[in-house]
Amino acid sequence: MANRSIKSTGAYLPLLRFERKAARAELAWSGLGGNGKGRRAVAGWDEDALTQGVEAAREALAQGAGTVARVVFASTSPAFSDRSQAVLLAEALHLARDVETADLANCRRTAVSALLRALRGPEGDELIAAGERRAAQPGSAAHLTWGDGAAAVVVGDGSGVARLLGAGRVNLDLLDIYTSVSRGLPYAAEERFVRDVMVSEALIPAAQAALAQAGRRGEDVALAVVPETVSGLYAAAARKLGLSAPNVIDRLGAEAGELGTAAPLFGLALALEQAEPGQIVLLAGCGNGCDVLVLEVTAKSDRRSAHRALDEGAPLTSYSRLLSLTGGIDLDWGPRAEVNQKVSASVLARHGREMHGFVGGRDQGGNVQFPKTPMPVNPALAERGVYEDVILRDEPARVVSITADRLNFTPDPPFHFGLVQFGNGARVVMEHCDVEGAAQEVGAPLRMRFRIKAIDRQRQFRSYFWKAAPLARPQLAAKE
Amino acid sequence: MAQGIRDKAVIIGMGCTRFGERWDMSSDMLMAEAFEEALADAGIGRDQIGAAWLGSALDDVNVGNSAIPLATALRLPPIPVTRVENMCATGTEALRAATYAVASGAVDIALALGVEKLKDTGFGGLPIRTKGSVNDLWMPYGSAPGTFAQLAGAYAARHGIDAGDLKRAMAHVSWKSHQNGALSEKAHLRKPVSMETILHAPLIADPLGLFDCCGVSDGAAAAIVTTPEIARSLGRDALVSVKSVQVCASNGWEMQYGEWDGSYVRNTRIASARAYEEAGISDPRRDLGLTEVHDCFSITELVAMEDLGLSDPGRAVADVLDGRFDRDGAVPCQVDGGLKCFGHPVGASGLRMAYEVYNQLQGRAGARQLDNIDFGLTHNLGGQPSNSVVAVSVLGRL
Numbered sequence A: 001m002a003n004r005s006i007k008s009t010g011a012y013l014p015l016l017r018f019e020r021k022a023a024r025a026e027l028a029w030s031g032l033g034g035n036g037k038g039r040r041a042v043a044g045w046d047e048d049a050l051t052q053g054v055e056a057a058r059e060a061l062a063q064g065a066g067t068v069a070r071v072v073f074a075s076t077s078p079a080f081s082d083r084s085q086a087v088l089l090a091e092a093l094h095l096a097r098d099v100e101t102a103d104l105a106n107c108r109r110t111a112v113s114a115l116l117r118a119l120r121g122p123e124g125d126e127l128i129a130a131g132e133r134r135a136a137q138p139g140s141a142a143h144l145t146w147g148d149g150a151a152a153v154v155v156g157d158g159s160g161v162a163r164l165l166g167a168g169r170v171n172l173d174l175l176d177i178y179t180s181v182s183r184g185l186p187y188a189a190e191e192r193f194v195r196d197v198m199v200s201e202a203l204i205p206a207a208q209a210a211l212a213q214a215g216r217r218g219e220d221v222a223l224a225v226v227p228e229t230v231s232g233l234y235a236a237a238a239r240k241l242g243l244s245a246p247n248v249i250d251r252l253g254a255e256a257g258e259l260g261t262a263a264p265l266f267g268l269a270l271a272l273e274q275a276e277p278g279q280i281v282l283l284a285g286c287g288n289g290c291d292v293l294v295l296e297v298t299a300k301s302d303r304r305s306a307h308r309a310l311d312e313g314a315p316l317t318s319y320s321r322l323l324s325l326t327g328g329i330d331l332d333w334g335p336r337a338e339v340n341q342k343v344s345a346s347v348l349a350r351h352g353r354e355m356h357g358f359v360g361g362r363d364q365g366g367n368v369q370f371p372k373t374p375m376p377v378n379p380a381l382a383e384r385g386v387y388e389d390v391i392l393r394d395e396p397a398r399v400v401s402i403t404a405d406r407l408n409f410t411p412d413p414p415f416h417f418g419l420v421q422f423g424n425g426a427r428v429v430m431e432h433c434d435v436e437g438a439a440q441e442v443g444a445p446l447r448m449r450f451r452i453k454a455i456d457r458q459r460q461f462r463s464y465f466w467k468a469a470p471l472a473r474p475q476l477a478a479k480e
Numbered sequence B: 001m002a003q004g005i006r007d008k009a010v011i012i013g014m015g016c017t018r019f020g021e022r023w024d025m026s027s028d029m030l031m032a033e034a035f036e037e038a039l040a041d042a043g044i045g046r047d048q049i050g051a052a053w054l055g056s057a058l059d060d061v062n063v064g065n066s067a068i069p070l071a072t073a074l075r076l077p078p079i080p081v082t083r084v085e086n087m088c089a090t091g092t093e094a095l096r097a098a099t100y101a102v103a104s105g106a107v108d109i110a111l112a113l114g115v116e117k118l119k120d121t122g123f124g125g126l127p128i129r130t131k132g133s134v135n136d137l138w139m140p141y142g143s144a145p146g147t148f149a150q151l152a153g154a155y156a157a158r159h160g161i162d163a164g165d166l167k168r169a170m171a172h173v174s175w176k177s178h179q180n181g182a183l184s185e186k187a188h189l190r191k192p193v194s195m196e197t198i199l200h201a202p203l204i205a206d207p208l209g210l211f212d213c214c215g216v217s218d219g220a221a222a223a224i225v226t227t228p229e230i231a232r233s234l235g236r237d238a239l240v241s242v243k244s245v246q247v248c249a250s251n252g253w254e255m256q257y258g259e260w261d262g263s264y265v266r267n268t269r270i271a272s273a274r275a276y277e278e279a280g281i282s283d284p285r286r287d288l289g290l291t292e293v294h295d296c297f298s299i300t301e302l303v304a305m306e307d308l309g310l311s312d313p314g315r316a317v318a319d320v321l322d323g324r325f326d327r328d329g330a331v332p333c334q335v336d337g338g339l340k341c342f343g344h345p346v347g348a349s350g351l352r353m354a355y356e357v358y359n360q361l362q363g364r365a366g367a368r369q370l371d372n373i374d375f376g377l378t379h380n381l382g383g384q385p386s387n388s389v390v391a392v393s394v395l396g397r398l
Helices: A020-026 A049-060 A085-092 A110-120 A141-145 A191-214 A233-241 A249-255 A262-274 A305-311 A319-325 A345-356 B027-042 B068-074 B090-103 B144-159 B163-181 B195-199 B228-233 B266-279 B298-307 B316-321 B346-361
Strands: A004-012 A016-019 A039-042 A068-074 A100-104 A125-132 A149-157 A162-171 A177-179 A186-188 A221-225 A280-286 A289-297 A314-316 A359-362 A388-391 A397-399 A403-405 A415-422 A427-431 A445-456 A461-470 B010-016 B051-055 B081-084 B109-117 B203-205 B218-226 B240-249 B288-292 B375-384 B387-397
Touching: A004 A049, A004 A110, A004 A262, A004 A305, A016 A020, A020 A319, A049 A085, A049 A125, A049 A149, A049 A262, A049 A305, A049 A445, A068 A085, A068 A110, A085 A100, A085 A345, A100 A110, A110 A125, A110 A149, A110 A162, A110 A262, A110 A280, A110 A289, A125 A262, A141 A186, A149 A262, A162 A191, A191 A233, A191 A280, A191 A289, A221 A262, A249 A262, A249 A305, A262 A280, A262 A305, A345 A461, A403 B144, A403 B203, A415 B144, A427 A461, B010 B027, B010 B228, B010 B346, B027 B068, B027 B109, B027 B218, B051 B068, B051 B090, B051 B346, B068 B081, B068 B109, B081 B090, B090 B109, B090 B218, B090 B240, B090 B346, B090 B375, B090 B387, B109 B346, B144 B163, B144 B203, B144 B298, B144 B375, B163 B195, B163 B298, B163 B316, B218 B346, B240 B266, B240 B346, B266 B298, B266 B375, B266 B387, B288 B346, B298 B316, B298 B375, B346 B375, B346 B387
Parallel strands: A016 A314, A068 A100, A068 A125, A221 A280, B051 B081, B051 B109, B288 B375
Antiparallel strands: A004 A149, A004 A162, A016 A039, A125 A149, A162 A289, A177 A186, A280 A289, A359 A388, A397 A415, A397 A445, A403 A415, A415 A427, A445 A461, B010 B218, B010 B240, B109 B218, B240 B387, B375 B387
16 A cells, blocks of 8 residues: 555534524424524635635645645535536635646545545645535535535655554445536435435445555544444444444534535544544545545644634524525625626636735835735835735735725625734735624734635626634634 | 916806705706806806816716717817716816816816716715726725724824724714705705714624715716916906815725834825925915815714824824814814815715815805905815825915
8 A cells, every 4th residue: 555644634614503493493383494403614705616626725835835736626406517626625725726626526425536536646746625615405404404515634654643554445325415517506315314324335335445455443433533424323233243433423413513525524623532542443535436434643733724614613503694604595785796707718818827826026125915916015115126926825914904895795794894914914905705893993003814806796706815804713612 | 496387377267066966967967057157256258268178087987988978968160078087086076187287377267167977876875896807816895984984994004092082083974064064055865863862873894884875976076277367367356266275095005015004194294295385385274264075974074084184093093083183173174065065076076075165265155155264275185095096286365
């Protein structure tokens, strides 16, 4: 087996966590409100599978992205079917223009399949990111049990935090859920059928093959990561496999929801953040079959982003706001929402890479500015500027001025924006995100988030840029 | 060394429509009404005008590109006619162009006319527009109140001012303008409003409430400018002279360079200092009999008092609450109601301000007439505090 290992993991959840009890109360008349337990993560209006994937990748690449040779982006809910999300991911991370990229879609299992290939694959660091923002119809179980979020893994040569011991696979066109292009919403099969057949026909055979290849038994597994696409799935499989390990993904489902393609990688991040060297982790990716990996933890991970993502957030208790954010209702925002936001392809080709990568420039006098301009803003310079690229996304920043604008259109009012001062001297007027309640104070610290800049509703296009968010997120109250 | 334009041009006629929701009038009708008043005031014929400038800020809103709408609306003779646009400084830009043309000797009599027809857009407030195809990739679409609201937080932080005190001072700015607007027959908003109503109005952009924001209006205003010699040859005496017109535009320093703290408007400071020098005003608090400043939002007027040198740094809140800028205060501000109540048809506003100063200097302001006016100031702030165009003019007796 190749001398490859998992180097790091990263995870991301959007700020808002919808309290499912609010749906149960609102939908009591219909009986469609679910069990009312736990929360689901809800993407902001300006978040999609890609933006969340970028944030998870940043967590995984906390030590820097300079060595990444390959980028894989996996999702069943990419905003584009013909615009590479992996290329945009690479641009957001300002990776080299010749980095190898691949987009994986159409199956919730692809991120785990990609991880297996990377662990067996060619030399060089490979980033695998998975993100989901899946649409589901209000009233369906999926609308409340699914969540939005992302996770990422970096695989590279030599030793890391975990290595592959064995793997197994079963392909099976099992329609636990399916989503057709024309309908765009999931259709679910009867849960008992799914659980019985998924366990017996896919999960158990794949796990048995993986354990056999690893030379391990069920009781050797310390931590399991098995997405619960239907409840009781892991318990049913564990009995047959002799597994007694906790399924760490349970917490994800209860507190953020089922994350589709991103779920197994998020669960893997949770597992590796708490695992001790020598422990065995069983990782399953399910979707039209199963890929099961048996991993050995080889070092203590220094990452905590998965646990932090679950611990931090802001409760969302308005069912109508959930509907608005998830596309369940289409509110009339008035004429300010009608502005033409068409993005010029030639402008994007000329400036997109610097926008996506948040690339400013340091002029010959040492001042950093964004964007770069022919003549530097630095008053000390009188000639055409020559700039050194400066990436602003990880620079410390603070509020110079800010407001909560209630006149300007945004799909989730109010619209926070203002001047942001970066520690390296750059200054940018920016939209803010992830502000619940009062706006930040002048001088408050900020962090940058990759977000949707604007959605062109006439042409169903979206552009991406960075927004300023409060540096720290609030702690969520403990799960009920 | 530039000589400046002081006393090289005088205003011999002005006109101004009633501002407001002019559902009854299109832009050509507004232009004609302001022009007819100005022409009658000047006592000249249309054919005596040698050049004209049209100020219209929002080119895609009901007026149209180029100067042709002006030439057509007024059926001007075949003379040079030019459109100028500099956001909210547009009206004063038209006046500057006409004044410079006369002062240079290139033209004997020039017309400046500003017009805007905003209420047909269907928007409350200004319509939303693109910021350009490159800027749209990164620059947020903030509303006008959103951009100016940021001045409030930064100003309070700079001077350590309590948010409640600032809110009350902003409310007083608007309260005062509503009091004054009630005396202006041509004003958009003519009802006095109580402090309680202002303080408890719905928020538009924190901390600006509804009554911290000016009216968005339809309207037009015009000025006819000539040399003092020609004015006298036309039988005019008691001439109103253009003492100075100065404009200053941001070059990105505020928005991109890390020195500005967001608490003031640099261009107002620069433009007013130049305007005072050009006009020969050494002490604006003593010399200015009234000011018409760009009160698009209450905080804008409050901060402008410091930037124009009419309050000491950090003292505007106290001076406003003390009534220093009320109609009976030391330096009356917005005696016609200002943008807040007279209204804000963008391209016309600078000329509307000049119209009030012009009338005050001639003792023709009726119920609003102030005593002992020698100089009056107009001030426009286009764009936003972090990226602005500011125009300042001083008018006075020759």
